[in-house]
Amino acid sequence: MPFEWVVALRFLREGRFQTALIVSGVAAGVAVFIFITALVNGLQANTIRRTLGTQAHIVVRPIEEIAQVQRSVPPGTASIPKIEARAQRLRSIDQWQLLEQDLARTPGVVDVSPMATGPGFAVRGDASKAVAIIGVDPVRYNRIVAIGDKLVGGEFRVQPGEAVLGRELAADLGIGVGDRVRLITTENEAVTGDTLTVTGIVDLGVRDLNRRTVYVGLRTAQSLLSLPGGVSQLDLTVTDLFDAERIAAALAATTGLTVDSWMKTNAQLLAAINAQTITTRMIRLFVVVIVVLGIASVLVVSVVQKRREIGILRAMGAPRARIRRVFLLQGAMVALSGSIIGCALAATMIVVFLKLARNADGTPLFELAISPELFVIATVGAIVCGVLAAVAPAQRAAALDPAQAIRM
DSSP states (O other), X not given: OOXXXXXXXXXXXXXXXXXXXXXXXXXXXXXXXHHHHHHXXXXXXXXXXXXXXXXXXXXXXXXXXXXXXXXXXXXXXXXXXXXXXXXXOOOOOTTHHHHHHHHHTSTTEEEEEEEEEEEEEEEETTEEEXXXXXXXOHHHHHXXXXXXXXXXXXXXXXXXXXXXXXXXXXXXXXXXXXXXXXXXXXXXXXXXXXXXXXEEEEOOSOHHHHHHEEEEEHXXXXXXXXXXXXXXXXXXXXXXXXXXXXXXXXXXXXXXSEEXXXXXXTHHXXXXXXXXXXXXXXXXXXXXXXXXXXXXXXHHHHHHHTHHHHHHHHHTTOOHHHHHHHHHHHXXXXXXXXXXXXXXXXHHHHHHHHHHOBOTTSSBSSOOXXXXXXXXXXXXXXXXXXXXXXXXXHHHHHTOOHHHHHHO
8 A cells, every 4th residue: 555545544543533523524514515405406496397387488479569659749739648558459479380380490499389378257057257268289288388297187188179177167166077168258349159078177286277277279269269270379398497588588589579488477486596596505615614624623633643753754754745645635535434424324314304304195395306416526526625625734744844843
């Protein structure tokens, strides 16, 4: 075994108590680093999944209608002091089939789904509820929000004459799978209605959405909403969730339409996620600083305690570089041992958390993914920090004068 390894291991064995303390400190730091990172990542992924479970990453709509002044008013002339905003009509996206093809070819866009949505009323007997009619192509829409996973009854089938209702809406109307419901709309001042068979009931995770959502086929919605052959919006999913705003801005500039990303419509959620990320980074930084200071302080004490041995080694001809490497190796060994124990401790903490953190129905509160990359990053980072923490003590040991060290 090389000289430096022999001396480093002997110094660590002779100071067993100090070595055990610093290894325990490194293990605790690595465990906290991994567990906090996994916890926050799991919490954020669960929050985003629940939020985006019922909406697209990007939505493309027709440009909003804005009332504008049609003529200039000479100074001193009486004029209307305020221009009232125009009521937004339900309109189709112009040439949406061509636009859909262009959007599907956009880098970063995964899927595109056309939709025809608008207000209406669901009527059954004497009961009447205001609803949002959503006309979709079921195959393409399922790629956007995985609506099939939210079924609590029946199936997601919206052929002509069929509809899927939100759970609360079905309960309010007293409707089950196989019953019939009448949908009425008043677009363009004309009353249009159709009687549909309920083929499925969904739970969208938000009670308000469940109370007003009705899914129908795209052609059925176009007929009810007086949008023959048209769609009111195009829903998109993207590869990188946090790149949605950049893609939306680029699409808005090229198409001239209203393009909103989930990051814009959920600004408060994004602010909360950013706050969590910053807090997690600060915690991890403090953990790293504490581990580095702990290793450095123990090695500094070791240099003081081993002055005589270091002086003897220097007097026997050991160069300064070798003495320096001895303490750098000690820092790396302590960090490696602590990181291995810390990884095992973090994995145990994650398993225990998953068993204890449960919903009322016994399902996991949220998933915590045990990522091998996270353990590797924590281990490599601990070793690097251990070596960096040993630089100052190693430099101090290498600078000792042999004669003074032996005399003291």
